[in-house]
Amino acid sequence: MAALSPSEIDALGTRAEAMVNALGTISAEPDRLVRLFLTPEHRRAADRVAAWMREAGLEVSEDALGTVRGRLDGPKRLLIGSHIDTVIDAGKYDGPFGVIAGILAADHFIRSGKRLPFGIDVLAFGDEEGSRFPATLSSSAACAGLSRTETLKLADRDGVTLADAIKAYGKSPDDISKAAYRAGEAAAYVEVHIEQGPVLETRNQPLGVVTAIIGQTYLNIEFLGEAGHAGTVPMMLRRDALAGAAEAMLLGEQLARETKGEVVATVGRMTVAPGASNVIPGNVVLIFDIRSGSEAARMRLAEALKSGAREIAERRHLGLTVTSTREVATTPCHPAIQDGFAEAIRALGAEPLRLGSGAGHDGQAMAKLCPIGMLFVRCGGGISHNPMEFASPRDLGLAVAALIGFIERFEPGAL
Numbered sequence: 001m002a003a004l005s006p007s008e009i010d011a012l013g014t015r016a017e018a019m020v021n022a023l024g025t026i027s028a029e030p031d032r033l034v035r036l037f038l039t040p041e042h043r044r045a046a047d048r049v050a051a052w053m054r055e056a057g058l059e060v061s062e063d064a065l066g067t068v069r070g071r072l073d074g075p076k077r078l079l080i081g082s083h084i085d086t087v088i089d090a091g092k093y094d095g096p097f098g099v100i101a102g103i104l105a106a107d108h109f110i111r112s113g114k115r116l117p118f119g120i121d122v123l124a125f126g127d128e129e130g131s132r133f134p135a136t137l138s139s140s141a142a143c144a145g146l147s148r149t150e151t152l153k154l155a156d157r158d159g160v161t162l163a164d165a166i167k168a169y170g171k172s173p174d175d176i177s178k179a180a181y182r183a184g185e186a187a188a189y190v191e192v193h194i195e196q197g198p199v200l201e202t203r204n205q206p207l208g209v210v211t212a213i214i215g216q217t218y219l220n221i222e223f224l225g226e227a228g229h230a231g232t233v234p235m236m237l238r239r240d241a242l243a244g245a246a247e248a249m250l251l252g253e254q255l256a257r258e259t260k261g262e263v264v265a266t267v268g269r270m271t272v273a274p275g276a277s278n279v280i281p282g283n284v285v286l287i288f289d290i291r292s293g294s295e296a297a298r299m300r301l302a303e304a305l306k307s308g309a310r311e312i313a314e315r316r317h318l319g320l321t322v323t324s325t326r327e328v329a330t331t332p333c334h335p336a337i338q339d340g341f342a343e344a345i346r347a348l349g350a351e352p353l354r355l356g357s358g359a360g361h362d363g364q365a366m367a368k369l370c371p372i373g374m375l376f377v378r379c380g381g382g383i384s385h386n387p388m389e390f391a392s393p394r395d396l397g398l399a400v401a402a403l404i405g406f407i408e409r410f411e412p413g414a415l
């Protein structure tokens, strides 16, 4: 097949940017992008994506967790996906661009009339960010056939359980298992995503090949103290849950700093009860997000943090509960998929830089089903999980072109 011309690549970038912008307007709030799993905004974004898939000529279906699937039939399937949920106050590229790249690539093959020796499924997952329920990758895990019935009981900030949210979305938890691909049906899962870091920009390259996605542990640490009057209880007699939590938070930061870059640890969410300025906090829950490319280093830090939290709780006479709501292993990308993306990037005249992903991705669940791989796109300033997130239309076009080049070279039997 003839290589895409620069103007065709630019046209792909322009289309991709318009589609990213269109999804970027679908939000729960007027002034910032918030699109959480199984909400009315998820519904609207899924409908938009399904319409694009139909326009491209894909056959559309939707499973019990709301994953939209656009199918181009063939014996063995290449899965191309990403997610359409967002963090709170999100950028508009993280996730949607990967779905859009898949739709534009499928559209390219359908319109050019070139028959592929395999089928394509474009997948728009709804739970990659884990911003609503304290689990993540529920939708991709279901496609991969992983049973995670325990997560159905998890509740969002309003006390709505995942099971109830599925029903409110018009689906049934009993149908989740039907989302799973049959063994051997999926040849590979690939995902195009903005880098969310500064490496490609620093190296002046538009595209990169992902070597592995780093592992992640979530620890919910709950300190139980005693609520009391902020003016009357002497300092020595208090059991202040927030003061204990603050110590634990700084301990996590110190432990991560001591690893000199091997592990990162973040507290991005904390609930303080009763949450009044004149009441000593009686109950605090911290969520630690701990990540590392080394399983051993991540586990070591999690264990050190747990025992440190125990020591803090004992010293401060606080109750303590520690639970892990998320445990995702470091996931390597298949070497042949890496090489396929590298060749496609080289054919576009760029250097196929290889780099790891510090962000989590649906590939971590899909790897339980089939070999996976990822293509990264340069993003402005390496900024992500922030409304300032940006990738140029030129780079978006190159990414779609690289995905098309990858698909042209893809041989399911070679993996």
Ligand code: GLV
Pocket (backbone or CB within 6 Å): 128, 129, 358, 359, 360, 361
């Ligand atoms: C998702 O973007 C994550 O890495 O948390």
Ligand code: MN
Pocket (backbone or CB within 6 Å): 083, 094, 095, 128, 193, 360, 361
């Ligand atoms: Mn993402």
Ligand code: MN
Pocket (backbone or CB within 6 Å): 087, 094, 129, 359, 385
């Ligand atoms: Mn994200």
